[in-house]
Amino acid sequence: KEAKLWGGRFEEGVTDAVERFTESISFDKALYKQDIKGSRAHASMLAKQGLMSLSDRDSIIEGLNRIEEQIERGEFVWRTDREDVHMNIEATLTDLIGEPAKKLHTARSRNDQVSTDFRLWCRDGIDNIVSHVKQLQIALVRLAKKNVGVVVPGFTHLQSAEPVLLHHHLLAYVEQLELDARRLLDCRARLNFCPLGACALAGTGLPIDRFMTSDALGFTAPMRNSMDAVSDRDFILELLAGNAILALHLSWLGEEWGLWASEESGFSMEAVGGKSARVVGDLVTLQVLCKGLPLTYNRDLQEDKEPVFDSVKTIIGMLKMSADFAQNITYNHDKIQKALPSGHVDTGSLLDRDSILKGLDQIEKQIESGEFVWIQNEEPAKNLFTTRSQNGQLSTDFHVWCCDAIDTIFSHIKHLQVSMVKLAKKNTGVIVPGYTHLQ
Numbered sequence: 001k002e003a004k005l006w007g008g009r010f011e012e013g014v015t016d017a018v019e020r021f022t023e024s025i026s027f028d029k030a031l032y033k034q035d036i037k038g039s040r041a042h043a044s045m046l047a048k049q050g051l052m053s054l055s056d057r058d059s060i061i062e063g064l065n066r067i068e069e070q071i072e073r074g075e076f077v078w079r080t081d082r083e084d085v086h087m088n089i090e091a092t093l094t095d096l097i098g099e100p101a102k103k104l105h106t107a108r109s110r111n112d113q114v115s116t117d118f119r120l121w122c123r124d125g126i127d128n129i130v131s132h133v134k135q136l137q138i139a140l141v142r143l144a145k146k147n148v149g150v151v152v153p154g155f156t157h158l159q160s161a162e163p164v165l166l167h168h169h170l171l172a173y174v175e176q177l178e179l180d181a182r183r184l185l186d187c188r189a190r191l192n193f194c195p196l197g198a199c200a201l202a203g204t205g206l207p208i209d210r211f212m213t214s215d216a217l218g219f220t221a222p223m224r225n226s227m228d229a230v231s232d233r234d235f236i237l238e239l240l241a242g243n244a245i246l247a248l249h250l251s252w253l254g255e256e257w258g259l260w261a262s263e264e265s266g267f268s269m270e271a272v273g274g275k276s277a278r279v280v281g282d283l284v285t286l287q288v289l290c291k292g293l294p295l296t297y298n299r300d301l302q303e304d305k306e307p308v309f310d311s312v313k314t315i316i317g318m319l320k321m322s323a324d325f326a327q328n329i330t331y332n333h334d335k336i337q338k339a340l341p342s343g344h345v346d347t348g349s350l351l352d353r354d355s356i357l358k359g360l361d362q363i364e365k366q367i368e369s370g371e372f373v374w375i376q377n378e379e380p381a382k383n384l385f386t387t388r389s390q391n392g393q394l395s396t397d398f399h400v401w402c403c404d405a406i407d408t409i410f411s412h413i414k415h416l417q418v419s420m421v422k423l424a425k426k427n428t429g430v431i432v433p434g435y436t437h438l439q
């Protein structure tokens with residue numbers, strides 16, 4: 001067993017119990033692809049900048065390729081004494097190619113490395129979720145097409161209030177899912193900035209090219225502030241919050257399908273409702289984790305991985321299950337009939353089914369091509385309702401109130417930012433300790 005890679009400052013070796021307690025390799029090995037990709041980009045940049053020889057770069061990239069193959073063939077040995085994915089890969093690279101491997105960590109720390117890897121992972125995670133959302137939307141529209149003209153009870157206050165067309169009801173979910181997907185895509189755009197070059201927390205004096213690594217990894221640009229780059233997990237909070245909202249929508253859908261599905265539709269959607277609790281829990285875990293942390297990187301942040309892995313995996317499972325259900329559900333017309341408000345007149349026969357079907361076809365195509373967007377107004381809520389009931393009115397009023405509240409909060413944030421900059425101006429040249437791991 002080799003000496004702990006960072007154990008230099010300890011008198012005795014770290015005990016096995018501590019090692020087991022503090023390792024993250026058992027779960028963060030899921031980041032191996034991103035870690036290797038990041039290292040390839042970093043090595044290429046170092047070589048281009050003259051900070052590493054071309055032959056060292058080539059043997060590093062060669063070695064990384066071999067490691068990737070080993071991992072994918074299940075032949076790589078993950079070692080707990082090498083703590084995490086970054087050190088496992090780097091130490092194995094040293095075993096494979098020797099000296100040149102040690103130069104890979106030039107102008108880099110695990111602090112900027114882990115933030116980079118995780119951003120790349122979340123980017124892929126979001127793309128995956130969004131494509132499953134799309135599949136569910138399509139399944140819902142197809143279900144609506146199969147049931148044109150079916151009238152179901154429309155509920156409010158848990159009371160069957162007005163008969164509505166089933167497609168109208170299903171399209172409400174299609175709409176919610178659209179916003180869910182766009183919320184995640186907004187998060188994707190915001191997280192897509194590159195932390196590399198931030199190093200431990202204060203950057204490096206070496207002449208690196210941050211734009212080169214950023215470009216190579218498909219980021220929009222390097223992050224602006226190195227201390228922010230290694231500390232903040234706001235991108236994870238956003239992703240988890242987006243998933244939590246999506247999970248809640250799916251739990252409604254699951255609940256309702258239970259009401260009208262016929263027995264033959266098979267298994268229950270109840271599990272989807274239950275899983276939504278996990279996804280909400282994952283968000284809460286991260287919120288608690290991030291509360292009151294000082295700048296910059298703190299080891300607490302190592303706990304950020306499992307909730308994200310769990311949330312993304314669970315939400316994809318929920319989306320798949322829901323799409324599957326939408327493809328197989330048949331409605332129990334007796335149950336529906338009994339639930340309809342009494343005295344309703346069946347107007348189904350008066351419908352122009354062809355034009356409804358045509359509309360649904362169009363929506364399906366728009367979802368497929370990514371054109372299912374609405375006109376964006378500054379205050380969309382004001383134009384939402386042409387006729388109104390108290391329900392619609394309440395929702396409109398609250399939308400507008402929230403728009404105003406956001407403006408107010410925004411202006412306070414700006415004020416705080418300006419105050420911070422003024423404080424910085426008053427203290428130009430003052431040097432303070434930069435913390436990482438509370439040191």
Ligand code: ARG
Nearest residue numbers: 024028084110111114301302
């Ligand atoms: N395993 C750590 C994590 O997941 C990696 C970053 C640790 N950085 C360091 N300098 N020890 O957060």
